[in-house]
Amino acid sequence: MSAFLQSFDLGATENAHAPTIAIKDSIDIAGYATTAASRALADAPPATRHADVVQRLLDAGWRITGKTNMHELAFGMTGINDFSGTPLNPQDAVRIPGGSSSGSASAVGQKRVDAALGTDTGGSIRGPAACCGVIGLKPTFARVSRQGVAPAFTTLDCVGPFARDMRTIVDVMAAIDPSFQASEACRDASSLRLGVVSVTADDEIASAIAAALARAGLATQAVELVSMQDAFAAGLAVINAETSRAFGHLVDSGKLGADIEARLRAAANTSAADLDAAERVRRAFTDEVDRALDRVDVLVLPTLPALPITLEAARAGTSVIAMSSLIRPFNLSGHPALTLPVPLEHSTLKAGLQIVGRKNDDETVCAVAAHIEARLAHPV
Template sequence: MLSLYGPHDPVHAFVPYPDAPVPRAPSGPLSGLSFAVKDLFDVAGYPTGGGNPIVLAMSGIKQHTAPTVQRLLDAGARFVGKTVTDELAFSMNGDNAHFGAPVNPAAPLRITGGSSSGSASAVAAGLCDFALGTDTGGSVRAPASHCGLVGLRPTHGRVSLQGALDLAPSFDTCGWFARDVQTFARVADVLLGREAEAPQRGVRLLWPEDLWALAEPAAAQALRPAAERVQALLGAAAPVEVALDSFDAMYWHFRHLQGREAWLTDGPLIERYAPPLGPGVAERFAWSRGVSDEQVRDAHAFRERFRHRLAELLGSDGVLLMPTMPDIAPLRAVGEAGLEDYRNRAIRLLCVAGLSGFAQLSMPLARREGAPLGLSLLGPAGSDRRLIALAERLAD
């Protein structure tokens, strides 16, 4: 296993826990591959810190391994360590006030994105072959785009989060990162099953014009050649509009639901122990505490309407071709206010999968100013394996 910060972890991706043996099957479909685990998942022999000193102090050494992690071990994958997460998973910046900021190996002057920052950093740096993360509001998709990785936010509930710390359970998902589609698909065979959700029928590619308009013009231009390659392989994308009511409405309803659930999850700990929370995280929890019952009722009703509308738009074979993020990763030096502005713009893109609960796969198909930029495929509920099969076709 990788040890503490130093020559074995030059990008500060790993939480510096003492080594503990984590047995794995001697052979299996993931034999020969190494993996890391975001420090929200239980691994027997280790604490689960959630990026917060109070949670870490209360954790104790876990006696059981989260089922999803165990499936990977049973498939022969080798565990190499637990990775840094943004505090309590309530950030997309990739910086933790207590454990530091993992380096983005693909663009060292820029943020990794979070909250699965350490997992993305470890994979991008070649310190492991793949890594588990979680995605509530974008915590796999943002780092995947920023660090030049393949990353999936699966259909909600598709991959077990038993034995993992919650943030907002009706949005929380378990995803993973890899540097290439072939490795990513091997992991998918274990976590999603090999029963092809994608029969040999065609794909109805859709071009969400309103989502593309959310990207910075220079980012949209940089993504165009990759989008044209996708269309050359899968067919021309028909123009559609995705937003329901407005993107502002989508943004606020998503935030109200996420905020209420985040406060229900972590509010009792915050009120009892008053832990020192990092910049941005403290403000988000304070805001979440004030979300009203009326706002939550309206947001629940909106989510049902949006999910129904997007399901009708996609049908069984529709796939949105869209930017993963509004732009390349911001520079580390941009400051908290600039990062918060970027986060709020990003949520307008990311909340499509969040509100619907549908699958979204980000692929590292473009660059701008030397930094990676992800292009996404978003499909209906249960289309996870189909999206990965499409990415395999693109890679071939």
């Protein structure tokens, strides 16, 4: 149940105390194959150059310790992978680690690295981060370079960091995004306003979110996003079409996991009309979120509507599509979104509090998360 596909030591050899980071295996590292944890790509040639984000990390003095495991082809939410192994959920070994950046979340949660990079197309950073009890940030779409990241074409996918604390999230963002202003991400957030989005979630999740917000002591107001469900469905149509375009040629290779084979076959049925309708929803939902953020500084809501299901239940066919109901919409709209672990009453598990910000204002998302993190650690 390894979080890593390959372990190695790259960069910062002159500094034994350099921070460590692991890289999801959909991101190129020169000299290593990018297989996306799939048997169908196991014979891929080594990458000839680093992805931009990898080179920037090395230039900033980070030490890369390996490539992390993932849900095959980044096309699944459970993190289960019968080819490369299923990473451990460090919160509860019987539960799914979440996907698709399962290995990155697991490695951080197990404290095997200081940070990790993942990718988020439909919740693939925030979902596993919430499952594994760590922080995960999906930056504003297109703010962080995707040069050297698979798939090459996307209107949804973002590279972003996992860590156990906000200081490390800020440090990674400062390395991978030259425009990121660390000072703004660390500023006082006590006067910022939160819009609490009305959504449906299990009682224990809703209670955990409400308790965390109460301890944060920030001004709040209720927000309705009436297009959330439409945006979820539209995001699913777009990811299906774009993943089919990228990997549909692997169907019938005999080398795909059964779940991926079936999902790619279904994805190929996404029609032009489906995509046209999805683009109309994208515009409407993006406008709705933008308007909400005219009234408040960030939006807050649960990351997942329920706790992650067990591996046994997932293998038995229990649907996990609802896992992404509160996270996938913000891939469609392109807004930055972060998940922060918050305590559950009478449990050792953590729930995920999602914080969504204005486009290209990832720094404010981080500042609010750091404020809540501090209040949870040291209540006033």
